[in-house]
Amino acid sequence: MLKKTPLHALHQQAGAKLVDFGGWEMPIHYGSQVEEHHQVRKGVGMFDVSHMTVVDVEGADAQAFLRHLLANDVARLQTAGKALYTCMLNENGGVVDDLIVYYLSPERYRLVVNAATREKDLAWMDRQASAFSVQLEEQPQLAMIAVQGPEAVSHLATVLPDLAGQLAEQPRFSAFVHLEWFLARTGYTGEDGYEIILPAEDAPGLWEQLEQAGVRPCGLGARDTLRLEAGMNLYGQDMDESTTPLESALAWTVAWEPADRQFIGRKALEKQKAEGIPRKLVGLVLLDRGVLRHGQVVQCAAGQGEITSGSFSPTMGRSIAMARVPADCDAQPLVDVRGRKLRTLVVRMPFVRDGQVSEAVTEKLNEITGE
Amino acid sequence: MQDIPADLKYTTSHEWVLVESDDLVRVGISEHAQSQLGDMVFVELPEVGAQVSAGDAVAVVESVKAASDVYSPVPGEIVEVNEALEASPELVNSDPYVDGWLFAVKPDSLDALDALLDAEGYRSLLEEEA
Numbered sequence: 001m002l003k004k005t006p007l008h009a010l011h012q013q014a015g016a017k018l019v020d021f022g023g024w025e026m027p028i029h030y031g032s033q034v035e036e037h038h039q040v041r042k043g044v045g046m047f048d049v050s051h052m053t054v055v056d057v058e059g060a061d062a063q064a065f066l067r068h069l070l071a072n073d074v075a076r077l078q079t080a081g082k083a084l085y086t087c088m089l090n091e092n093g094g095v096v097d098d099l100i101v102y103y104l105s106p107e108r109y110r111l112v113v114n115a116a117t118r119e120k121d122l123a124w125m126d127r128q129a130s131a132f133s134v135q136l137e138e139q140p141q142l143a144m145i146a147v148q149g150p151e152a153v154s155h156l157a158t159v160l161p162d163l164a165g166q167l168a169e170q171p172r173f174s175a176f177v178h179l180e181w182f183l184a185r186t187g188y189t190g191e192d193g194y195e196i197i198l199p200a201e202d203a204p205g206l207w208e209q210l211e212q213a214g215v216r217p218c219g220l221g222a223r224d225t226l227r228l229e230a231g232m233n234l235y236g237q238d239m240d241e242s243t244t245p246l247e248s249a250l251a252w253t254v255a256w257e258p259a260d261r262q263f264i265g266r267k268a269l270e271k272q273k274a275e276g277i278p279r280k281l282v283g284l285v286l287l288d289r290g291v292l293r294h295g296q297v298v299q300c301a302a303g304q305g306e307i308t309s310g311s312f313s314p315t316m317g318r319s320i321a322m323a324r325v326p327a328d329c330d331a332q333p334l335v336d337v338r339g340r341k342l343r344t345l346v347v348r349m350p351f352v353r354d355g356q357v358s359e360a361v362t363e364k365l366n367e368i369t370g371e
Numbered sequence: 372m373q374d375i376p377a378d379l380k381y382t383t384s385h386e387w388v389l390v391e392s393d394d395l396v397r398v399g400i401s402e403h404a405q406s407q408l409g410d411m412v413f414v415e416l417p418e419v420g421a422q423v424s425a426g427d428a429v430a431v432v433e434s435v436k437a438a439s440d441v442y443s444p445v446p447g448e449i450v451e452v453n454e455a456l457e458a459s460p461e462l463v464n465s466d467p468y469v470d471g472w473l474f475a476v477k478p479d480s481l482d483a484l485d486a487l488l489d490a491e492g493y494r495s496l497l498e499e500e501a
Contacts, residue, residue, distance in 0.1 A: 028409075028436075029409065032409075032410055033409055033410050033435050033436070034410040034412075034435060035410075221409070221435065221436065225435060289413060289457075290413060290415070290433075291412060291413050291433045291438065293437075293438065311435060312412035312413070312433075312435050314435075319412075319413075338431065338438075
């Protein structure tokens, strides 16, 4: 029996195509994934992401516990509502999950972790918490709606006029609390917008009001192509317990300083850094016609790699991918697509941010294609 | 309800087959198949002149979501491919039975057509799969 979010009935009414998404019956699209993708890049769209797991961490040791548990350092968070993206590692430096942690006070934090890894994450966190004076409380009664796109804030303001000023002024990558609602200026699309965590019973009302205000529902299919264009990793595909953040283009999320903070996995990461990191995660743009997909083999002069996430980029009109390749991979590896060797170009991610193809990607493509 | 034209034949792998004459069999994918795959972004077509057997994977339709093989229902020679799909793969979504056709075969034999489903049979297949 698949789990259903509080918005499930509305998705059905809207004619969504529903699929099994990590044990949840979720909308993959409402008609056209590509149109929904463009809608978010050019205007505004909303996603039901209520399947994601919210865990509140409270107690005298909340900060000390998270500084041990997470590879990024929550002590960097000094302003209430400020968010931090981080990996949670095992002792080998492998990624147990990636998550966002919000700072509420030194004794209160909110974590948002992946739905597909919920049981594993909760068990891991509980085990690590035993040495600390801290309580972990999952919040299954909460729903989550992501409103994303250049017009997200203005549309939200029409639905929540009392909060219009706060919505506009809230710095990116931070949240504010209004009554029982938690409004975070974060997302997984590379666009401005909010992720709103709210009681399940409030979710259908907000969804319908947003729809009446012209915000189009978008499925998790568009969310995937949006996050890929934005160069954002997907757990289980682009990294997992067999890869470290250093091999996953996530070195920027590891806080090495202060040197005496002994977070889980630190020793393994230091060892890997000292010995040399054998593989890296890079962005690829397909030069030939076709579509890059998860699992395809990448042939670099230095050896083989693998596509971790690949799809068609609606914004670029070409296929793009993330690939794990040898550290000294050349600039134009070939990818085996059903026996054909297709040419690709290694680029710096993101591919697209705030509605535009990145200049670095455009320049590099122009050099090669001679445009 | 799914659009399943009565003048076409269908395969269990969701191709439609139009027998235009004993010398020309046109092939595409059904309304149901395009709807399952979603937005098309790339179509790989066979070479004109290629010799194919019945059941050969001769074309690939790729949506944002996945790549799917398209099989020739008859043995013979590929005599036409829909070149419009190179620039506009979305025709497979918007008009799967007419402008979204994929390739045409000059069949060596029409025997394999006897095993295909008619519209009624295809509708039953979809109901079973649902």
